[in-house]
Amino acid sequence: MHEILLIEDNADDVDLTLRALRKNKIANDVIIVRDGVEALDYLFAAGQYAGRDPAALPQVVLLDLKLPRLDGLQVLERVRANPKTRLLPIVILTSSTEQRDLLTGYTLGANSYIRKPVEFEQFVDAVHQLGLYWLLLNQRPPLP
């Protein structure tokens, strides 16, 4: 079972996301990285993740937009620019409903754009749908 990569700097959001995944009985491993640079290091097996098998890509990436160092849209841009990760499923999971974030996100090649609802039950429901779709229904792109 492939893991989920959660790119999120807010510890509360990390805990709540993990809780929502648990409540939905999603058992995939969750890799948590706290900023854009760490996210790219993980995906490209660089820096602190230099020993990792670069061919092993997550099933889905949950990407927050507001991140320290490199922000979410910059991460997206670099992931799409690299042939190895060009087709990696990336779901933007953010507070923002700003038009320009939506537009830039989709333009840069996000697969989905989900706004984190304030109400936790709605969030649990969103994670349920997300897991159902990206972890069960969706076929992974072939390895490059």
Add this chain to the structure above:
Amino acid sequence: MTPGALSSTDGVRLLFAGNPLPMWLYDLETRAILEVNAAAVAHYGYSRDEFLRMRLDDIRTDEDAGRHRLRDGRIIEVDTASQAVDFGGRPAALQVVHDLTARRDSERALERSEARKAAIVESALDCVITMDAEGRVVEFNPAAERTFGYCQSDVVGRPLADLIIPPDLRQKHRDGLARHRETGHHTVLGRRLEMRAMRANGAQFPVELAITQIRGSGGQALYTGFVRDISDRKRAEEDLRLLNAELEERVRLRTTELQAAADELEAFSYSVSHDLRAPLRSIDGFSQALAEDAGSSLPAEAKGHLDRIRAATQRMAHLIDDLLSLSRVARSPMTRERVDVTDLAGRILAELGRQSPDRMVRLTIAPAMMASGDPRLLRVALENLLENAWKFTTGREDARIEVGQTQDGSAPVFFVRDNGAGFDPAYVGKLFTPFQRLHASSEFPGTGIGLATVRRIMHRHGGRVWADGQPGQGACFYFTLE
């Protein structure tokens, strides 16, 4: 010619009777007119019989022998020639009259016209300068004297080029004049020109001028230039140009400042959208987690407190969303298109109906309402108004919502009317102010931002919004878009 007898041969009669010049014969002693010819009768208007009863002095005016009075009273100027003759033994004179009136009249008209022209040239505000084909000054009017600082008497006969044309343009002037003399070709006649001129003191200044070619009395070519000092105008133009440049610079600066403010607002809204919501998610999420994890061990009162924390979180989230929407309305770019208000209202109400299928509301939407505005902003405004109408008619058995249009002068006025809770007209001023509510949240939920948003949208269109209502009797909101 010596006095002689007037014979009555045919030839003589013809010379007298048929002569085209008025003639008569008068007695030298009595000055009585003895005979007149047909030309005199025709010219003076007296019949022959009348003439023969008159004396020469009856024709002459008292003061002047060179002026004759016609039968109709008109005075003519004449030149006469007389010849003494013998008429049947009496000393008489034959007088021929040459009427000079027409020639004198035209001479006087010419004099008057010359005088008028001189007066115009003398008093003209523009410089009038005439030169001959060799470029020598012929005429230099007082305005030219004032403008250039030369006296007419000093400049007449001198080459114009050396006087009022700046040194660097003189050769060009001479060449042009020479070319015109040789080929008739010209580039300056009959056009309005602008160029530099020079005063006696050497100062150069801008002039506009027009040059026409005329013929002098001897048929020689003359060139008259009408020259106007446009220093003041040029200075005003330059001032205006500087002022415009300065204004543009100021506008540019203000625009930059405005853009900076807009960018700051944008960044602020963006930050609000992200950062203000994140803690709310934590509050709600962990309250929920606590309720779930502590579960049965929590006393009912504590559970109630958690519910209230979560309700407050939801209200705060709505506030943030509405504030963001208000700020988005203010800063989003605007277009103007034809918008089908009837269709838009129908869609919004249909959606509201789907969200609360248990509600029974009688809807009336006037047909074919069209507005000119930004489609997205108009949708936001109508959504707010119709959601309000929907909300405030909750609980009414006979709920009614009407969307219609009236006219205020030439501008269409749209309205949304309901028979819901209404409002106290004493507080109508508060309706459109952000965060002001006229109903308790427990009664009708809301953040108090919707109508502020509507007002901002109308203002952005150059229109306005107003309302009337009574408590318990419904409300009506009107708006215009121009």
